[in-house]
Amino acid sequence: MRVKNVGVPLMNLVKLRGTPILQQLLLEERLLRSSSANWCILNDGTNLPTIVMGFSGKPCELVELQPVLRDRIPVIKRFTGGGTVIVDENTLFVSLICNRNDLPDVLPYPPSLMAWSGSLYSQVFNGIGDFQLRENDYVFGDRKFGGNAQSITRNRWIHHTSFLWDYSETNMSYLKLPSKVPQYRLGRDHTDFVCRMKDYIERSVFIENTIKAVGTQFMLKELSLDEIDDSCREHLETTRLLTLDELKETLAKTSRSESIAQAV
Amino acid sequence: MAARFLWASRVASHLRISVAQRGFASVVLKDLKYAESHEWVKIDGNKATFGITDHAQDHLGDVVYVELPDLGRSVSQGESFGAVESVKATSDINSPVSGKVVEVNEVLTESPGLVNTSPYEEGWIIKVELSDAGEVEKLMDSDKYSKFCEEEDATH
Numbered sequence: 001m002r003v004k005n006v007g008v009p010l011m012n013l014v015k016l017r018g019t020p021i022l023q024q025l026l027l028e029e030r031l032l033r034s035s036s037a038n039w040c041i042l043n044d045g046t047n048l049p050t051i052v053m054g055f056s057g058k059p060c061e062l063v064e065l066q067p068v069l070r071d072r073i074p075v076i077k078r079f080t081g082g083g084t085v086i087v088d089e090n091t092l093f094v095s096l097i098c099n100r101n102d103l104p105d106v107l108p109y110p111p112s113l114m115a116w117s118g119s120l121y122s123q124v125f126n127g128i129g130d131f132q133l134r135e136n137d138y139v140f141g142d143r144k145f146g147g148n149a150q151s152i153t154r155n156r157w158i159h160h161t162s163f164l165w166d167y168s169e170t171n172m173s174y175l176k177l178p179s180k181v182p183q184y185r186l187g188r189d190h191t192d193f194v195c196r197m198k199d200y201i202e203r204s205v206f207i208e209n210t211i212k213a214v215g216t217q218f219m220l221k222e223l224s225l226d227e228i229d230d231s232c233r234e235h236l237e238t239t240r241l242l243t244l245d246e247l248k249e250t251l252a253k254t255s256r257s258e259s260i261a262q263a264v
Numbered sequence: 265m266a267a268r269f270l271w272a273s274r275v276a277s278h279l280r281i282s283v284a285q286r287g288f289a290s291v292v293l294k295d296l297k298y299a300e301s302h303e304w305v306k307i308d309g310n311k312a313t314f315g316i317t318d319h320a321q322d323h324l325g326d327v328v329y330v331e332l333p334d335l336g337r338s339v340s341q342g343e344s345f346g347a348v349e350s351v352k353a354t355s356d357i358n359s360p361v362s363g364k365v366v367e368v369n370e371v372l373t374e375s376p377g378l379v380n381t382s383p384y385e386e387g388w389i390i391k392v393e394l395s396d397a398g399e400v401e402k403l404m405d406s407d408k409y410s411k412f413c414e415e416e417d418a419t420h
């Protein structure tokens with residue numbers, strides 16, 4: 001939707017703080033599929049540590065199931081692609097939902113979306129810490145601080161990112177090393193591969209710069225969560241919280257497979 | 265380019281259809297119909313086979329997962345019935361025509377990369393029983409689809 005006679009598309013800006021990540025993801029999926037507006041959603045931290053897997057993620061491959069079950073860490077499967085993260089109050093979330101027609105220079109395919117988002121965040125960081133998009137990760141130099149993912153429908157797409165403002169080593173230990181890692185990781189362990197955004201930029205400056213950067217391409221209109229029309233819910237919803245039973249069953253199957261493999 | 269045309273010729277020979285070589289990378293097969301959302305469809309009586317085009321797979325990148333619909337499910341022209349995952353993105357697969365799902369390519373569960381390496385043959389996604397054969401008229405033929413892809417790429 002474009003503002004008449006100005007030529008700049010409108011975008012609704014929603015600023016959240018501490019919103020549960022499941023609620024955020026369900027909102028995003030609903031807005032992607034049921035809304036015709038553009039949206040920028042900022043969530044300044046989520047309320048409790050939660051593991052979030054991508055669309056095709058398998059818990060047995062990505063998550064240390066025993067400690068996760070022991071400590072009752074929630075595990076969510078989201079509607080976008082990509083890898084697994086553990087998020088908490090020190091994760092900053094930025095999500096951009098756009099109509100394809102409002103960004104006609106961006107092809108609705110991953111490489112084009114990432115090129116656009118990389119350019120946007122280059123404005124946000126503006127030379128800080130040698131920011132770049134590297135093999136689809138947001139890095140300072142060769143250290144990752146932001147993981148992103150997309151979902152593309154016929155006429156719209158979402159690009160959302162979880163930024164590691166800070167993180168806990170204990171929380172990271174709930175995740176397994178994924179089988180597919182970017183080449184630039186060069187075999188480094190987790191502590192040498194990721195970095196904390198707080199070492200590079202102030203939290204408020206990041207949020208302000210992000211809003212400013214998005215504002216160079218859209219006319220922003222701030223809305224509160226309550227003002228979002230949630231009457232239309234007839235859309236495909238794939239984001240979900242995995243049940244304890246599912247996780248226990250997965251652990252049991254994995255243990256049985258490992259026992260058989262050892263016996264052989 | 266020559267290797268891709270050779271591949272396309274082999275596919276076409278197997279499918280008994282002719283190939284149009286385009287001026288650039290993607291392959292488009294004649295005698296298939298195409299949707300603007302880059303799905304192809306092959307009609308055989310009251311049954312149709314769908315997949316995504318070479319243009320689509322080329323732009324999506326390596327496909328790592330294909331979400332297939334359940335057998336017996338209804339699909340509607342232009343509506344999403346499944347998804348592919350590639351490069352951190354899920355992309356909807358939209359149905360080029362309406363019908364009922366009668367077969368899904370379960371091989372894609374273990375080998376999603378077939379969508380990249382063989383988009384018109386081994387990478388087929390579903391087969392449906394058509395509910396409205398007239399819907400095919402709304403789709404593009406190979407020449408129109410080739411032009412459509414050229415125009416889409418040229419604007420970016």
